[in-house]
Amino acid sequence: MTRILHFIDSLSAWSGKTFAWCIMILTLSTCYEVFVRYVLNNPTVWAFDMSVQMYGALFMMAGAYALSQDAHVRGDVVYRLMPLKWQAGIDFVLYLTFLIPGALCLVYYGYSYAADAWFYKEVSWSSPARIQIYFFKTLIPISGLLILLQGVAETVRCIQCMRDGRWPPRLHDVQETETMLLHEKEDLVQRETNVAHPETKQ
DSSP states (O other): OHHHHHHHHHHHHHHHHHHTTHHHHHHHHHHHHHHHHHTSSOOOSSHHHHHHHHHHHHHHHTHHHHHHTTOSOOOOTTGGGSOHHHHHHHHHHHIIIIIHHHHHHHHHHHHHHHHHHHHHTOBOSSOTTOOBOHHHHHHHHHHHHHHHHHHHHHHHHHHHHHHHSSOOOOOOOOOOHHHHHHHHHHHHHHHHHHHHOGGGOO
């Protein structure tokens, strides 16, 4: 089971890191637009649509990656003080109630949007450049599928944690300093607890 979970984690990480390059395209196109608009007085007709599509692609395709790293924003003022089994139980309910149904909707309705866009060869209405957006709309069901897979993986992790009393291992990546320090402190507390009370060690 761990290998399957890590495979889904790695798939989410690959998609997130691949589409992270959208930041470079977004930055370069914005800088170019600023230069030609304010220095050469010759603004482009495509830069706005480019920035919208690049940011949208990054936002959608990095969702599963953020979920795999437990990096989504959460109101954990009370949650982080709860026992791990309680945390897993809350996450389990929320995944089944909101995340998985939402991801299924993204896949189902996103496929319809993408299919219609491809059929009509849809272009942007907000730009005189008439940039094609059917490629962009294809990312809606793809991102929904990736989030759905990662959501299933996280649900399985919740079940394992409720059973074993500890979170199963996940593939780790670069983390914010605050998150890294918090995890280090949690590991230290766990080790001290195991030393002081070896009978409680899982």
